[in-house]
Amino acid sequence: MVNQPISLILVGAIKVTNPRARGKKSFQDIVDSIESVGLKRPITVTKRAVDQGSFTHDLVCGQGRLEAFKVLGQAEIPAFVIEATRAEALVKGLVENCARRQHNAYELLRDISRLKASKYTDVEIAAKIGLSAEYVRGVARLLVQGEKRLLRAVESGQIPLAVAVDISNADDLGVQMVLQHAYESNALRGHKLVMARRLIENRRRRGKGLETSLPQRQRRLSAAALIKAYEEDTDRKRILVRKADAARNRLLFVTHALRQLMAEESFHDVLTAEGLGTIPKTLAARISKVEPA
Template identity: 40%
Template sequence: MNMPQHPRSPHHVGEATTVVMVSLDRIRVLNPRARNKQVFAKLVENISSLGLKRPITVTPSSDQDNTGFFELVCGQGRYEAFCALGEREIPCVVVSAGETDRFLISLVENLARRKHTNKDLLYSIQILSDRGYTTKQISMKTSLDPTYINAILLLLRQGEERLIAAVEKGWLPISLATMVARSSDTEVQIAMVEAYETGVLKGEQLIKVRRLIDRRRFLGKHYGQKRSTTEQPTTPQKLLSTYQTEVRRQQVMLKKADINEQRVLIIVTAMRRLLADDYFCTLLRSENIADMPKSLADRINGEG
Protein backbone atom coordinates (compact mmCIF):
# COMPACT_ATOMS: atom_id res chain seq x y z
CA MET A 1 0.00 0.00 0.00
CA ASN A 2 1.16 3.57 -0.67
CA MET A 3 1.80 5.99 2.15
CA PRO A 4 1.89 9.83 2.14
CA GLN A 5 4.53 11.57 0.07
CA HIS A 6 7.99 11.60 1.67
CA PRO A 7 10.17 14.70 1.12
CA ARG A 8 13.28 14.12 -0.93
CA SER A 9 16.36 13.66 1.22
CA PRO A 10 19.79 14.98 0.17
CA HIS A 11 21.21 11.65 1.38
CA HIS A 12 19.26 9.70 -1.24
CA VAL A 13 20.27 9.22 -4.84
CA GLY A 14 17.58 8.86 -7.48
CA GLU A 15 14.10 10.19 -7.91
CA ALA A 16 12.10 8.24 -5.30
CA THR A 17 9.94 10.50 -3.12
CA THR A 18 7.39 7.99 -1.82
CA VAL A 19 7.44 5.67 1.17
CA VAL A 20 5.99 2.27 0.31
CA MET A 21 5.37 -0.90 2.29
CA VAL A 22 7.56 -3.76 1.09
CA SER A 23 7.32 -7.39 2.16
CA LEU A 24 10.32 -8.41 4.27
CA ASP A 25 10.83 -11.61 2.28
CA ARG A 26 11.37 -9.53 -0.87
CA ILE A 27 14.37 -7.66 0.57
CA ARG A 28 17.91 -9.00 0.22
CA VAL A 29 20.84 -7.91 2.42
CA LEU A 30 23.83 -8.23 0.10
CA ASN A 31 26.51 -6.99 2.49
CA PRO A 32 25.42 -7.85 6.06
CA ARG A 33 27.28 -6.49 9.08
CA ALA A 34 27.76 -8.15 12.47
CA ARG A 35 26.01 -6.28 15.28
CA ASN A 36 26.39 -5.95 19.02
CA LYS A 37 23.69 -8.16 20.57
CA GLN A 38 22.91 -5.75 23.40
CA VAL A 39 22.61 -2.77 21.06
CA PHE A 40 20.39 -4.79 18.71
CA ALA A 41 18.17 -5.90 21.60
CA LYS A 42 17.65 -2.25 22.60
CA LEU A 43 16.80 -1.39 18.99
CA VAL A 44 14.17 -4.14 18.86
CA GLU A 45 12.68 -3.00 22.17
CA ASN A 46 12.62 0.63 21.02
CA ILE A 47 10.86 -0.19 17.73
CA SER A 48 8.43 -2.48 19.54
CA SER A 49 7.37 0.25 21.99
CA LEU A 50 7.69 3.41 19.88
CA GLY A 51 7.45 2.16 16.31
CA LEU A 52 9.73 2.81 13.34
CA LYS A 53 10.95 6.41 13.29
CA ARG A 54 12.56 6.31 9.84
CA PRO A 55 11.98 4.01 6.85
CA ILE A 56 14.78 1.89 5.45
CA THR A 57 16.27 2.57 2.01
CA VAL A 58 16.16 -0.06 -0.74
CA THR A 59 16.79 -0.24 -4.47
CA PRO A 60 15.21 -2.58 -7.04
CA SER A 61 17.26 -5.74 -7.56
CA SER A 62 19.58 -5.63 -10.55
CA ASP A 63 19.36 -9.40 -10.93
CA GLN A 64 16.95 -10.34 -13.71
CA ASP A 65 16.14 -13.61 -11.93
CA ASN A 66 14.88 -11.64 -8.91
CA THR A 67 12.41 -9.30 -10.55
CA GLY A 68 10.20 -7.70 -7.92
CA PHE A 69 12.83 -8.03 -5.21
CA PHE A 70 14.83 -5.25 -3.55
CA GLU A 71 18.38 -4.86 -2.28
CA LEU A 72 18.94 -3.16 1.09
CA VAL A 73 20.92 0.10 0.94
CA CYS A 74 20.50 1.47 4.48
CA GLY A 75 18.75 0.22 7.59
CA GLN A 76 19.96 -3.33 8.22
CA GLY A 77 19.35 -2.98 11.95
CA ARG A 78 15.78 -1.75 11.45
CA TYR A 79 15.13 -4.48 8.89
CA GLU A 80 16.41 -7.23 11.21
CA ALA A 81 14.43 -5.76 14.11
CA PHE A 82 11.21 -6.01 12.07
CA CYS A 83 12.09 -9.62 11.24
CA ALA A 84 12.69 -10.37 14.93
CA LEU A 85 9.32 -8.84 15.83
CA GLY A 86 7.53 -11.09 13.36
CA GLU A 87 6.40 -8.29 11.06
CA ARG A 88 5.65 -9.02 7.41
CA GLU A 89 6.19 -5.58 5.84
CA ILE A 90 8.39 -2.57 6.49
CA PRO A 91 8.21 1.07 5.27
CA CYS A 92 10.81 1.70 2.56
CA VAL A 93 12.16 4.54 0.48
CA VAL A 94 12.89 3.04 -2.94
CA VAL A 95 15.77 4.70 -4.80
CA SER A 96 17.29 4.09 -8.20
CA ALA A 97 21.02 3.83 -7.66
CA GLY A 98 23.99 1.99 -9.09
CA GLU A 99 26.52 0.06 -7.03
CA THR A 100 28.75 3.09 -6.40
CA ASP A 101 25.83 5.33 -5.48
CA ARG A 102 24.44 2.68 -3.12
CA PHE A 103 27.75 2.59 -1.28
CA LEU A 104 27.87 6.39 -1.01
CA ILE A 105 24.32 6.50 0.36
CA SER A 106 25.25 3.91 2.97
CA LEU A 107 28.41 5.85 3.87
CA VAL A 108 26.50 9.12 4.31
CA GLU A 109 23.87 7.40 6.47
CA ASN A 110 26.58 5.85 8.65
CA LEU A 111 28.31 9.20 9.10
CA ALA A 112 24.98 10.75 10.10
CA ARG A 113 24.41 8.26 12.92
CA ARG A 114 24.60 9.67 16.44
CA LYS A 115 26.97 6.95 17.57
CA HIS A 116 29.58 6.05 15.01
CA THR A 117 33.23 5.20 15.46
CA ASN A 118 36.25 6.60 13.70
CA LYS A 119 36.99 3.05 12.59
CA ASP A 120 33.85 3.06 10.43
CA LEU A 121 35.04 6.23 8.72
CA LEU A 122 38.60 5.01 8.25
CA TYR A 123 37.62 1.77 6.56
CA SER A 124 35.05 3.60 4.43
CA ILE A 125 37.92 5.78 3.20
CA GLN A 126 39.83 2.64 2.25
CA ILE A 127 36.82 1.24 0.38
CA LEU A 128 36.47 4.48 -1.58
CA SER A 129 40.15 4.34 -2.48
CA ASP A 130 39.88 0.70 -3.55
CA ARG A 131 36.96 1.66 -5.80
CA GLY A 132 39.20 4.08 -7.68
CA TYR A 133 38.45 7.40 -6.02
CA THR A 134 41.38 9.81 -5.83
CA THR A 135 42.51 11.46 -2.62
CA LYS A 136 41.02 14.76 -3.80
CA GLN A 137 37.65 13.15 -4.52
CA ILE A 138 37.60 11.41 -1.12
CA SER A 139 38.50 14.72 0.52
CA MET A 140 35.57 16.46 -1.15
CA LYS A 141 33.14 13.71 -0.11
CA THR A 142 34.30 13.44 3.52
CA SER A 143 35.48 17.03 4.20
CA LEU A 144 38.81 15.65 5.45
CA ASP A 145 42.22 17.07 4.64
CA PRO A 146 43.98 15.24 1.75
CA THR A 147 47.16 14.89 3.84
CA TYR A 148 45.18 13.16 6.59
CA ILE A 149 43.53 10.85 4.05
CA ASN A 150 46.89 9.84 2.55
CA ALA A 151 48.27 9.14 6.02
CA ILE A 152 45.26 7.00 6.99
CA LEU A 153 45.44 5.04 3.73
CA LEU A 154 49.13 4.32 4.39
CA LEU A 155 48.35 2.96 7.88
CA LEU A 156 45.40 0.90 6.62
CA ARG A 157 47.31 -0.65 3.72
CA GLN A 158 50.20 -1.61 5.96
CA GLY A 159 47.84 -3.16 8.51
CA GLU A 160 48.93 -0.85 11.33
CA GLU A 161 46.04 -1.65 13.67
CA ARG A 162 47.89 -0.59 16.83
CA LEU A 163 48.90 2.77 15.38
CA ILE A 164 45.41 3.41 14.00
CA ALA A 165 43.85 2.67 17.39
CA ALA A 166 46.21 5.15 19.07
CA VAL A 167 45.37 7.83 16.47
CA GLU A 168 41.65 7.21 17.05
CA LYS A 169 42.07 7.70 20.81
CA GLY A 170 43.80 11.02 20.19
CA TRP A 171 47.13 10.53 21.98
CA LEU A 172 49.28 9.64 18.95
CA PRO A 173 49.66 12.37 16.30
CA ILE A 174 48.84 11.12 12.80
CA SER A 175 52.15 12.52 11.51
CA LEU A 176 54.13 10.49 14.06
CA ALA A 177 52.06 7.37 13.32
CA THR A 178 52.86 7.54 9.59
CA MET A 179 56.53 8.18 10.36
CA VAL A 180 56.65 5.06 12.55
CA ALA A 181 54.95 3.03 9.80
CA ARG A 182 57.55 4.12 7.25
CA SER A 183 60.67 3.91 9.42
CA SER A 184 63.03 1.28 10.76
CA ASP A 185 63.46 0.72 14.50
CA THR A 186 66.56 2.94 14.60
CA GLU A 187 64.81 5.76 12.76
CA VAL A 188 61.84 5.45 15.11
CA GLN A 189 64.13 5.92 18.13
CA ILE A 190 65.64 9.06 16.59
CA ALA A 191 62.19 10.42 15.86
CA MET A 192 61.10 9.77 19.45
CA VAL A 193 64.02 11.85 20.74
CA GLU A 194 63.16 14.65 18.31
CA ALA A 195 59.47 14.49 19.26
CA TYR A 196 60.40 14.86 22.92
CA GLU A 197 62.86 17.69 22.34
CA THR A 198 60.38 19.65 20.19
CA GLY A 199 57.52 19.14 22.65
CA VAL A 200 55.36 17.00 20.34
CA LEU A 201 55.34 14.30 23.03
CA LYS A 202 55.33 15.09 26.73
CA GLY A 203 55.15 13.19 30.01
CA GLU A 204 52.61 10.38 30.07
CA GLN A 205 52.05 10.68 26.33
CA LEU A 206 55.71 9.90 25.66
CA ILE A 207 55.52 6.82 27.91
CA LYS A 208 52.34 5.58 26.16
CA VAL A 209 53.88 6.01 22.71
CA ARG A 210 57.05 4.20 23.85
CA ARG A 211 54.97 1.26 25.09
CA LEU A 212 52.96 1.22 21.87
CA ILE A 213 56.10 1.07 19.74
CA ASP A 214 57.56 -1.70 21.90
CA ARG A 215 54.37 -3.77 21.59
CA ARG A 216 54.30 -3.18 17.85
CA ARG A 217 57.91 -4.34 17.52
CA PHE A 218 57.55 -7.47 19.65
CA LEU A 219 53.88 -8.41 19.09
CA GLY A 220 53.32 -7.19 15.55
CA LYS A 221 51.17 -4.55 13.86
CA HIS A 222 47.90 -6.44 14.34
CA TYR A 223 46.11 -7.26 17.59
CA GLY A 224 46.35 -10.94 18.40
CA GLN A 225 49.23 -11.41 15.98
CA LYS A 226 51.96 -13.85 17.05
CA ARG A 227 55.51 -13.20 16.05
CA SER A 228 57.59 -15.97 14.57
CA THR A 229 59.67 -17.85 17.12
CA THR A 230 62.49 -18.24 14.57
CA GLU A 231 65.10 -15.65 15.49
CA GLN A 232 67.60 -14.29 13.00
CA PRO A 233 71.27 -14.84 13.85
CA THR A 234 72.94 -12.09 15.82
CA THR A 235 75.28 -9.95 13.74
CA PRO A 236 77.65 -7.11 14.67
CA GLN A 237 75.33 -4.68 12.86
CA LYS A 238 72.35 -5.91 14.87
CA LEU A 239 74.27 -5.58 18.15
CA LEU A 240 75.37 -2.06 17.19
CA SER A 241 71.80 -1.10 16.32
CA THR A 242 70.52 -2.48 19.63
CA TYR A 243 73.24 -0.61 21.52
CA GLN A 244 72.47 2.67 19.74
CA THR A 245 68.76 2.23 20.41
CA GLU A 246 69.38 1.71 24.12
CA VAL A 247 71.71 4.73 24.24
CA ARG A 248 69.02 6.93 22.70
CA ARG A 249 66.42 5.57 25.11
CA GLN A 250 68.64 6.43 28.08
CA GLN A 251 69.32 9.89 26.61
CA VAL A 252 65.60 10.54 26.64
CA MET A 253 65.40 9.36 30.25
CA LEU A 254 68.27 11.69 31.23
CA LYS A 255 66.60 14.65 29.55
CA LYS A 256 63.38 13.90 31.40
CA ALA A 257 65.30 13.56 34.69
CA ASP A 258 66.98 16.94 34.13
CA ILE A 259 63.65 18.63 33.46
CA ASN A 260 62.05 17.05 36.53
CA GLU A 261 65.03 18.08 38.67
CA GLN A 262 64.62 21.69 37.54
CA ARG A 263 60.93 21.58 38.39
CA VAL A 264 61.67 20.21 41.85
CA LEU A 265 64.21 22.97 42.48
CA ILE A 266 61.63 25.59 41.54
CA ILE A 267 59.12 24.05 43.96
CA VAL A 268 61.69 23.79 46.77
CA THR A 269 62.77 27.41 46.33
CA ALA A 270 59.16 28.62 46.29
CA MET A 271 58.27 26.59 49.42
CA ARG A 272 61.29 27.91 51.32
CA ARG A 273 60.20 31.49 50.68
CA LEU A 274 56.61 30.74 51.58
CA LEU A 275 57.52 28.97 54.82
CA ALA A 276 59.61 31.98 55.80
CA ASP A 277 56.49 34.12 55.61
CA ASP A 278 54.63 34.31 58.95
CA TYR A 279 51.30 35.05 57.28
CA PHE A 280 51.57 31.93 55.11
CA CYS A 281 52.46 29.76 58.12
CA THR A 282 49.47 31.17 60.03
CA LEU A 283 47.27 30.34 57.05
CA LEU A 284 48.55 26.75 57.03
CA ARG A 285 47.76 26.37 60.74
CA SER A 286 44.26 27.77 60.27
CA GLU A 287 43.63 25.23 57.51
CA ASN A 288 45.02 22.39 59.66
CA ILE A 289 47.81 21.70 57.17
CA ALA A 290 50.65 20.57 59.38
CA ASP A 291 52.69 18.24 57.22
CA MET A 292 54.09 17.72 53.71
CA PRO A 293 55.74 14.85 51.80
CA LYS A 294 58.94 13.76 53.56
CA SER A 295 61.02 13.93 50.37
CA LEU A 296 59.95 17.54 49.84
CA ALA A 297 60.58 18.45 53.49
CA ASP A 298 64.07 16.94 53.29
CA ARG A 299 64.89 19.02 50.21
CA ILE A 300 63.58 22.20 51.85
CA ASN A 301 65.72 21.51 54.93
CA GLY A 302 68.77 20.88 52.77
CA GLU A 303 68.80 17.12 53.21
CA GLY A 304 68.72 14.35 50.56
Protein backbone atom coordinates (compact mmCIF):
# COMPACT_ATOMS: atom_id res chain seq x y z
CA MET A 1 0.00 0.00 0.00
CA VAL A 2 3.05 2.27 -0.25
CA ASN A 3 1.87 4.05 -3.44
CA GLN A 4 -1.84 3.73 -2.77
CA PRO A 5 -3.66 7.06 -2.38
CA ILE A 6 -5.11 7.99 0.99
CA SER A 7 -8.71 9.15 1.24
CA LEU A 8 -10.50 11.05 3.98
CA ILE A 9 -13.57 9.08 5.06
CA LEU A 10 -16.30 10.24 7.42
CA VAL A 11 -15.81 8.49 10.76
CA GLY A 12 -19.55 7.88 11.08
CA ALA A 13 -19.74 6.26 7.64
CA ILE A 14 -17.47 3.33 8.52
CA LYS A 15 -19.03 0.14 9.90
CA VAL A 16 -16.95 -2.16 12.12
CA THR A 17 -17.90 -5.61 10.81
CA ASN A 18 -15.60 -7.64 13.07
CA PRO A 19 -15.51 -5.81 16.43
CA ARG A 20 -12.86 -6.74 18.99
CA ALA A 21 -12.65 -6.16 22.72
CA ARG A 22 -9.72 -4.04 23.90
CA GLY A 23 -8.35 -3.23 27.33
CA LYS A 24 -8.91 0.29 28.64
CA LYS A 25 -5.21 0.97 29.09
CA SER A 26 -4.16 -0.16 25.61
CA PHE A 27 -6.98 1.86 24.06
CA GLN A 28 -6.05 4.95 26.06
CA ASP A 29 -2.46 4.56 24.83
CA ILE A 30 -3.76 4.70 21.24
CA VAL A 31 -5.80 7.82 22.01
CA ASP A 32 -2.86 9.55 23.70
CA SER A 33 -0.50 8.65 20.84
CA ILE A 34 -2.84 10.00 18.16
CA GLU A 35 -3.55 13.15 20.18
CA SER A 36 0.14 13.91 20.71
CA VAL A 37 1.81 12.87 17.42
CA GLY A 38 -1.10 12.24 15.06
CA LEU A 39 -2.14 9.14 13.11
CA LYS A 40 0.96 7.17 12.13
CA ARG A 41 -0.79 4.76 9.77
CA PRO A 42 -4.15 5.18 8.00
CA ILE A 43 -6.85 2.61 8.60
CA THR A 44 -7.96 0.26 5.81
CA VAL A 45 -11.54 0.11 4.56
CA THR A 46 -13.45 -1.32 1.66
CA LYS A 47 -16.34 0.42 -0.10
CA ARG A 48 -19.73 -1.18 0.36
CA ALA A 49 -21.39 -2.48 -2.80
CA VAL A 50 -24.73 -1.26 -1.48
CA ASP A 51 -25.02 1.51 1.12
CA GLN A 52 -26.90 0.54 4.26
CA GLY A 53 -28.18 3.55 6.12
CA SER A 54 -25.36 5.98 6.85
CA PHE A 55 -22.59 3.41 6.28
CA THR A 56 -20.67 3.65 3.02
CA HIS A 57 -17.54 1.67 3.97
CA ASP A 58 -16.64 -1.48 5.95
CA LEU A 59 -13.60 -1.47 8.22
CA VAL A 60 -10.89 -3.96 7.30
CA CYS A 61 -8.37 -3.10 10.00
CA GLY A 62 -7.77 -0.22 12.40
CA GLN A 63 -10.66 -0.44 14.87
CA GLY A 64 -8.58 1.07 17.69
CA ARG A 65 -7.54 4.04 15.54
CA LEU A 66 -11.10 4.58 14.33
CA GLU A 67 -12.53 4.55 17.86
CA ALA A 68 -9.76 6.87 19.04
CA PHE A 69 -10.74 9.39 16.33
CA LYS A 70 -14.33 9.20 17.59
CA VAL A 71 -13.20 9.87 21.17
CA LEU A 72 -11.11 12.83 19.97
CA GLY A 73 -14.12 14.27 18.15
CA GLN A 74 -12.64 14.00 14.65
CA ALA A 75 -15.13 13.98 11.77
CA GLU A 76 -12.87 12.33 9.17
CA ILE A 77 -10.05 9.79 9.24
CA PRO A 78 -7.31 9.00 6.67
CA ALA A 79 -7.87 5.60 5.10
CA PHE A 80 -6.65 3.24 2.40
CA VAL A 81 -9.68 2.16 0.34
CA ILE A 82 -9.12 -1.29 -1.10
CA GLU A 83 -11.19 -3.51 -3.37
CA ALA A 84 -12.01 -6.79 -1.67
CA THR A 85 -14.90 -9.14 -1.17
CA ARG A 86 -16.38 -9.47 2.30
CA ALA A 87 -14.49 -12.74 2.82
CA GLU A 88 -11.18 -11.24 1.63
CA ALA A 89 -11.66 -8.19 3.86
CA LEU A 90 -12.31 -10.44 6.86
CA VAL A 91 -9.12 -12.43 6.20
CA LYS A 92 -7.03 -9.27 5.80
CA GLY A 93 -8.35 -7.98 9.12
CA LEU A 94 -7.65 -11.28 10.84
CA VAL A 95 -4.09 -11.33 9.51
CA GLU A 96 -3.35 -7.87 10.89
CA ASN A 97 -4.95 -8.67 14.25
CA CYS A 98 -3.01 -11.93 14.55
CA ALA A 99 0.23 -10.20 13.62
CA ARG A 100 -0.02 -7.80 16.56
CA ARG A 101 2.69 -8.48 19.12
CA GLN A 102 0.21 -8.56 21.99
CA HIS A 103 -2.94 -10.61 21.68
CA ASN A 104 -4.83 -12.64 24.23
CA ALA A 105 -5.43 -16.36 24.03
CA TYR A 106 -9.09 -16.09 23.07
CA GLU A 107 -8.41 -13.73 20.16
CA LEU A 108 -5.57 -15.87 18.85
CA LEU A 109 -7.74 -18.97 19.09
CA ARG A 110 -10.66 -17.30 17.32
CA ASP A 111 -8.59 -15.74 14.54
CA ILE A 112 -6.60 -18.86 13.69
CA SER A 113 -9.91 -20.72 13.62
CA ARG A 114 -11.35 -18.26 11.10
CA LEU A 115 -8.23 -18.38 8.93
CA LYS A 116 -8.42 -22.18 8.87
CA ALA A 117 -12.11 -21.93 7.98
CA SER A 118 -11.03 -19.78 5.03
CA LYS A 119 -9.04 -22.82 3.76
CA TYR A 120 -5.59 -21.52 4.68
CA THR A 121 -3.04 -24.17 5.63
CA ASP A 122 -1.04 -24.07 8.85
CA VAL A 123 2.07 -23.04 6.90
CA GLU A 124 0.20 -20.20 5.15
CA ILE A 125 -1.29 -18.96 8.42
CA ALA A 126 2.13 -19.06 10.07
CA ALA A 127 3.63 -17.00 7.25
CA LYS A 128 0.85 -14.42 7.50
CA ILE A 129 0.92 -13.89 11.27
CA GLY A 130 4.65 -14.29 11.90
CA LEU A 131 4.51 -17.46 14.01
CA SER A 132 6.00 -20.89 13.36
CA ALA A 133 3.97 -23.57 11.59
CA GLU A 134 4.48 -25.83 14.60
CA TYR A 135 2.99 -23.17 16.86
CA VAL A 136 -0.05 -22.73 14.61
CA ARG A 137 -0.46 -26.51 14.38
CA GLY A 138 -0.39 -26.80 18.16
CA VAL A 139 -2.84 -23.94 18.64
CA ALA A 140 -5.15 -25.46 16.02
CA ARG A 141 -5.08 -28.80 17.83
CA LEU A 142 -5.93 -27.16 21.15
CA LEU A 143 -8.67 -25.25 19.37
CA VAL A 144 -10.25 -28.41 17.93
CA GLN A 145 -10.22 -30.00 21.38
CA GLY A 146 -11.71 -26.92 23.08
CA GLU A 147 -8.63 -26.44 25.31
CA LYS A 148 -9.04 -22.71 26.03
CA ARG A 149 -7.65 -23.10 29.55
CA LEU A 150 -4.45 -24.69 28.25
CA LEU A 151 -4.11 -22.13 25.46
CA ARG A 152 -4.36 -19.24 27.91
CA ALA A 153 -1.59 -20.86 29.97
CA VAL A 154 0.58 -21.10 26.84
CA GLU A 155 -0.03 -17.45 25.96
CA SER A 156 0.83 -16.30 29.50
CA GLY A 157 4.07 -18.32 29.46
CA GLN A 158 3.03 -20.74 32.21
CA ILE A 159 3.63 -23.86 30.12
CA PRO A 160 5.26 -24.54 26.72
CA LEU A 161 2.94 -25.22 23.79
CA ALA A 162 4.35 -28.73 23.27
CA VAL A 163 3.58 -29.63 26.89
CA ALA A 164 0.04 -28.25 26.56
CA VAL A 165 -0.57 -30.36 23.45
CA ASP A 166 0.73 -33.48 25.22
CA ILE A 167 -1.54 -32.77 28.20
CA SER A 168 -4.56 -32.37 25.92
CA ASN A 169 -3.92 -35.81 24.40
CA ALA A 170 -3.30 -37.65 27.71
CA ASP A 171 -5.53 -39.27 30.31
CA ASP A 172 -5.09 -38.63 34.06
CA LEU A 173 -2.17 -41.07 34.36
CA GLY A 174 -0.63 -39.84 31.15
CA VAL A 175 -0.78 -36.21 32.36
CA GLN A 176 1.43 -37.11 35.34
CA MET A 177 3.93 -38.72 32.96
CA VAL A 178 3.87 -35.59 30.78
CA LEU A 179 4.68 -33.45 33.83
CA GLN A 180 7.48 -35.80 34.88
CA HIS A 181 9.02 -35.70 31.40
CA ALA A 182 8.68 -31.89 31.32
CA TYR A 183 10.46 -31.69 34.70
CA GLU A 184 13.27 -34.01 33.60
CA SER A 185 13.78 -32.04 30.38
CA ASN A 186 13.80 -28.70 32.29
CA ALA A 187 10.68 -27.54 30.41
CA LEU A 188 8.86 -27.09 33.73
CA ARG A 189 10.67 -26.36 36.96
CA GLY A 190 9.99 -24.57 40.23
CA HIS A 191 7.08 -22.14 40.21
CA LYS A 192 6.05 -23.08 36.66
CA LEU A 193 5.68 -26.73 37.66
CA VAL A 194 3.49 -25.74 40.62
CA MET A 195 1.36 -23.55 38.33
CA ALA A 196 1.07 -26.38 35.79
CA ARG A 197 -0.18 -28.80 38.47
CA ARG A 198 -2.73 -26.22 39.63
CA LEU A 199 -3.85 -25.67 36.03
CA ILE A 200 -4.32 -29.40 35.47
CA GLU A 201 -6.36 -29.73 38.67
CA ASN A 202 -8.59 -26.79 37.62
CA ARG A 203 -8.95 -28.32 34.16
CA ARG A 204 -9.97 -31.66 35.69
CA ARG A 205 -12.49 -30.08 38.06
CA ARG A 206 -13.86 -27.21 35.96
CA GLY A 207 -13.35 -28.36 32.38
CA LYS A 208 -11.28 -27.28 29.40
CA GLY A 209 -12.96 -23.91 28.86
CA LEU A 210 -12.57 -20.64 30.74
CA GLU A 211 -16.13 -20.39 32.06
CA THR A 212 -16.13 -19.49 35.75
CA SER A 213 -19.55 -20.95 36.48
CA LEU A 214 -21.70 -23.79 35.22
CA PRO A 215 -25.38 -23.66 34.32
CA GLN A 216 -27.68 -24.45 37.21
CA ARG A 217 -28.69 -27.80 35.77
CA GLN A 218 -25.03 -28.90 35.69
CA ARG A 219 -24.46 -27.96 39.33
CA ARG A 220 -26.86 -30.62 40.57
CA LEU A 221 -24.88 -33.70 41.43
CA SER A 222 -26.35 -37.17 41.12
CA ALA A 223 -26.03 -39.72 43.92
CA ALA A 224 -23.36 -41.55 41.91
CA ALA A 225 -21.35 -38.34 41.47
CA LEU A 226 -21.53 -37.58 45.19
CA ILE A 227 -20.40 -41.11 46.04
CA LYS A 228 -17.52 -40.82 43.59
CA ALA A 229 -16.44 -37.47 45.07
CA TYR A 230 -16.64 -38.95 48.58
CA GLU A 231 -14.57 -41.99 47.56
CA GLU A 232 -11.93 -39.77 45.91
CA ASP A 233 -11.69 -37.62 49.03
CA THR A 234 -11.45 -40.73 51.21
CA ASP A 235 -8.66 -42.14 49.03
CA ARG A 236 -6.71 -38.88 49.37
CA LYS A 237 -7.05 -39.01 53.14
CA ARG A 238 -5.96 -42.68 53.24
CA ILE A 239 -2.84 -41.78 51.28
CA LEU A 240 -2.15 -38.92 53.71
CA VAL A 241 -2.54 -41.27 56.71
CA ARG A 242 -0.19 -43.83 55.14
CA LYS A 243 2.43 -41.13 54.53
CA ALA A 244 2.09 -39.94 58.15
CA ASP A 245 2.47 -43.51 59.48
CA ALA A 246 5.55 -44.07 57.32
CA ALA A 247 7.14 -40.84 58.59
CA ARG A 248 6.31 -41.78 62.20
CA ASN A 249 7.88 -45.23 61.80
CA ARG A 250 11.05 -43.73 60.34
CA LEU A 251 11.31 -41.28 63.23
CA LEU A 252 10.83 -44.08 65.78
CA PHE A 253 13.57 -46.09 64.11
CA VAL A 254 15.98 -43.13 64.12
CA THR A 255 15.16 -42.39 67.78
CA HIS A 256 15.75 -46.00 68.81
CA ALA A 257 19.02 -46.17 66.88
CA LEU A 258 20.30 -42.94 68.44
CA ARG A 259 19.29 -44.14 71.89
CA GLN A 260 21.38 -47.28 71.47
CA LEU A 261 24.33 -45.34 70.09
CA MET A 262 24.26 -42.80 72.91
CA ALA A 263 24.44 -45.65 75.40
CA GLU A 264 27.85 -46.65 73.99
CA GLU A 265 30.87 -45.03 75.62
CA SER A 266 32.99 -45.44 72.52
CA PHE A 267 30.41 -43.47 70.51
CA HIS A 268 30.67 -40.63 73.06
CA ASP A 269 34.46 -40.65 72.62
CA VAL A 270 34.10 -40.37 68.83
CA LEU A 271 31.69 -37.46 69.16
CA THR A 272 34.01 -35.66 71.58
CA ALA A 273 37.01 -36.19 69.32
CA GLU A 274 35.07 -34.67 66.41
CA GLY A 275 33.93 -31.68 68.48
CA LEU A 276 30.33 -32.90 68.61
CA GLY A 277 30.00 -33.37 72.33
CA THR A 278 26.56 -31.77 72.58
CA ILE A 279 23.25 -32.35 70.82
CA PRO A 280 20.09 -30.22 70.64
CA LYS A 281 18.01 -30.22 73.83
CA THR A 282 14.83 -31.42 72.12
CA LEU A 283 16.63 -34.37 70.52
CA ALA A 284 18.33 -35.28 73.78
CA ALA A 285 14.96 -35.20 75.59
CA ARG A 286 13.40 -37.45 72.94
CA ILE A 287 16.24 -39.98 73.13
CA SER A 288 16.10 -40.10 76.93
CA LYS A 289 12.26 -40.28 76.84
CA VAL A 290 12.03 -37.03 78.80
CA GLU A 291 9.55 -34.50 77.45
CA PRO A 292 11.16 -31.09 76.77
CA ALA A 293 10.22 -28.23 79.05
